[in-house]
Amino acid sequence: MRHSLLRKFQGTILGAVLGDSTGLQYQRQLLGIPPQTADLQSILQLTKHQQLILSGTKFALNSGNSQMLSGADSSASGRLAVAWTKSLIRCRGLDLKDWRDTWEGFVKSEIYPRSNTEFQSVLNPCEAAIAALPCAMFFHENKAKLREKIMLATDVLPAENKSELQTAILAFGYAIARSLKQRLDPATAIEQTIAYLKTDNPSTELLLQVQILLEQKADLETAATHLCKSASALPHKQGESEKKSQTNSIVNQGNLLPIALAFYCFLSTPEDLRLSVVRAARCGIAGQLTCALTGALSGAYNGAAAIPVEWRQLSSAEVESQRLAEGREPSLWGTGSDVKIVELANNLFSVWAGVYNPSAGMDSTALARAVAAPYVIRPRKI
Template sequence: MRYSLESRFKGTIVGAFLGDLASGSKEQPKNWHEIALLGVESLITTSQLNLDDWICRQQAEFPHLDTSCVSLKAIIATLPVALFYFDNTVKLRQNLSQAIAIWDSDLVVRDGTLAVGYAIALSLTEKLDIKTLIPQTIDFIGETPSKLPQTLLKVNNLLLQGAGLERVQGSLSREEKLSKAVAMAFYCFLSTLEDFRLSILRATDNRDALPAIGAITGALSGAYNSITSIPVSWQMKLSSANSATSTASNRKQMIELADALVAVWSGAYDLVPYPKDLQQEGCAMFDKQGTLCVSAAPRVIRLR
């Protein structure tokens, strides 16, 4: 494996936040990343997608959240689902569709969520091929009345022709705004596949671009290139960016949650909630309960 799964999980979460930060977005809640982290916490706690638990956490943290306005930023909130179900495309599609419906019913946002989630899944399974990614993604989206598949196909043709950024921006200038944003994110990612920094710079080069382009590009490139590809100086911006606020969206928390999410996905169980069972006289684990965990192969001992 080129990069560890832990490194790719971290790259996805941190990359999305940095891409949004680079775009200068001021959208609240702060770039939808707090909601994404709440989703990670929910998955870790319940070991599955529990929408009721996720919604309760969201309402407790953001009781006055207005979701009436269509926003591609909602795609970022579904990243934990894409990470947790990356190895099962059937569950991936089903759970992404259910998750995005919490905030938005717009077809382009739904299709964009499926496209981004599927691309991330291919990166995590190391099956992403630059020449076939977009056609495969269109197949994964399936039949839809939205214009996103056609816009993605146009970007694919431009990539095959080696088109530059300005030409692509001009070719997509008349496309529907949300479809254009998702397609541009795919272009910025695929045109500089091995370079996270350059992908983000391209995504934020257009002043008229939606802030979501930077966040989506960051998630795609972070999943493919892992956190090791993200400049350390950029990662340090996460701490300084939040130093004046009480938000918990900082690098340390993202790293810790990503590690825990990988552990839960892989079948690691924390037995701390059951100390009484371990404290019984004669229990072989009596002296080890502080560090005890049990590992199980995914889909073998338990079902997700």
């Protein structure tokens, strides 16, 4: 293999986290906000060529009911991904009760910190794809099991259009799985992904447009503008009854743009993670989400070695400066350190591989780890 599977696990999570951080930094530059200013708009200000008037208003990637990207913080879905990764490690697989408890606890603590007797929080497809990333990694071996587990895992998420939400997550998860297995061919990735989805909806329509843009070798500005226009035109291609049913839908066509852009940015420069993520940031659309999705795709394909060292250093330095200056909670998806992210990826890989005691660190005296098929060797219960 060109890259070890462990390095690919590390690259997937680290690429997503540092992509998120890079997108935020670029977003601040475009908005003219000093680096340590917390009051960020959740949606990136569109660059000049992207200021498209769609149905009388500019594209908004969030619904009014979505809580995850409102306000200054748009990394909540990343922190949920970390929490769900810990659930997979803790339970040595997908335990639906623990998975659901983790989600409900996260909603109450992160989204609705004040006591609420009733709450409803809905992720858009891009946020849900980031949150479900560890599930796609853990079940990457078998595409049938991948579909089954993603369906079960995302069933805990409230959504008014669950099938469309899950289709977008499956598209992203399948590409991650193919990369982890060293079977992703950039030239046929879109075609294989659509074949795997076995459906025809806005997600597949946008992916088809991405394929056309790649075949035409379209530049970044052309691709971003074309995908924006394509997303805005999708509702007009549907019947009147379908349009009415989606009028109040949380999942709308604009919410699918970051995934489509992430596929374009990755597949147009598949061997260069830095360039892919920077191009994603320059799209000017939902910078953090687009960059996080692109970083995960490229990280899974190229491994941790493709992550620029200076990105890790700058991110860690920024976290420390914010902690000292503002007393804020650690960023980088709540971990506070890229080292913690790598450790998380290592532990997830260890559980996937059947390690007897994944919590034993690399410096532990128990370095000679026992590995076996799942459920053959288990921790001793005292």
